[in-house]
Amino acid sequence: MLPAHPIGVFDSGYGGLTVFRSIAKLLPQYDYIYLGDNSRAPYGSRSFKTIHQYTWECVQHLFKMGCPLVILACNTASAKALRTIQQHDLKKHDSSKRVLGVIRPTAEVIGNYSKTKEIGVLGTKGTVQSGSYQIEIGNFFPDVNVYQQACPLWVPLIENGEYDKPGADYFVKQYLDQILAQSPRIDTLLLACTHYPLLEQKIRAYLPADVQAVSQGDIVAQSLVNYLQRHPEMESKLTKNASQKFFTTTDDTADFDHHATLFYCQPVQSTYLPVK
Template sequence: MLSKQSIGVFDSGYGGLTVFKSIAKLLPGYDYIYLGDNVRAPYGNRSFKTIHQYTWECVQLLFEMGCPLVVLACNTASAKALRTIQQQDLKNVDPAKRVLGVIRPTAEVIGNYTSTKQIGVLGTKGTVQSNSYGIEIGNFFPDVKVYQQACPLWVPLIENGEHNKPGADYFVKQYLDQLLSQSADIDTLLLACTHYPLLQDKIEAYLPDHIRVIAQGEIIAQSLQDYLRRHPEIESGLSKNGNQQFFTTTDDTLDFDQNATMFFSEKIKSTYIPVK
């Protein structure tokens, strides 16, 4: 039986589990439902229209499963679908429901990490093309310069279990070199894809010591904690049994469970849920 009034966490596949892990660690008492749209992943190179369609379909599934609040733990979905969902779709379904993303919470604090006022953003092609981070960081930190680099091969490397092998080093160094060639004064690197924390050790190995690498998990968890504190009308309706449930749109749940463990750092058991 599904937990009612759970917090929904959505990603196009596995990456959102790195964010969910941080959320569950900081806020363990709530009930959660995680949904990965693995059958249609990756989202990174798809069009705005397609990403919005897929994301909205999955958000509605989470609504149907009893989630009044959904976190898009996916940078691509946050960049290409969140605004339309918040400003248009929710009005037609239930204005009382809430959908949050990962870009704005990150942009609100990332400027505090840099001394040189120059930040590098590593993301999927979709996230970089949207310029969502450039716009949002500029809103909160207008004196910070943002440089961006798409890393289209990193997600396939990770999802195929190749990220810890020597062959991945070439592609890690290639994208880092391309980013750092844009400015010698970058002192902060944002991993703007929830898959990328699995490459963090390799990334840091190719960086000078003065460059700090920031993953999003703890930032998003703290932002959600603050959001619930500021919205008691939502927080009070959430069920608090400490339950976690996992769903995937691929019928190969065994494969999902095996790969998900790599991201979530715990064994999980998922349930298949079809999309239209």
């Protein structure tokens, strides 16, 4: 039986579990439903139209399961679908529902991490092409210079279980060298894909001592705490039985559970949810 009004957490696959892990740790009392669209992942190289279509379909599934609030724990979906969902789809569907992303909460604080005011953003092709981080960080920190680097091979390495193998080192170093070559003053690298925390150990090994890598999980979790404090009308709707349900759009739930456990750092047991 599903909880009455859980918080929905969506990702194109497994990566959002790194964000969900931080949220559940900080706010363990709430009910949650996680949905991974693994049958259609990865999203990173798909068009705006396709990503919006897939994301909105999954968000509607979470609404039908009782979620009044959905977190897009996916940078690509946040970059390419969130604005349309917030400004158009929700008004037509149900204006009482809310959908939040991971880009704005990160952009609101990431400038505080940098002493040199030079930040590098590492993400999927889709996130980088959208320019969302450059725009959002510029809104909050107009004095910060933002450089970007797409890392198209990192997600396949991670999802194929190669993230901790020696073969991943070449591709980790390659993209880090490319982003750092854009400016010698970069002192902060934002891991703007929720998969990338699994590569964090290798990333840190190849970074100069004066350059830090920042992942998003704790930032997004704290932002959700602040959001619920500011919106008691939403907070009061959410049920609090400390339950967690996992769904995936692939019928190979055993494979999902295996990979998901690596991202979530505890055993995951999922249910198949077919989509169009």
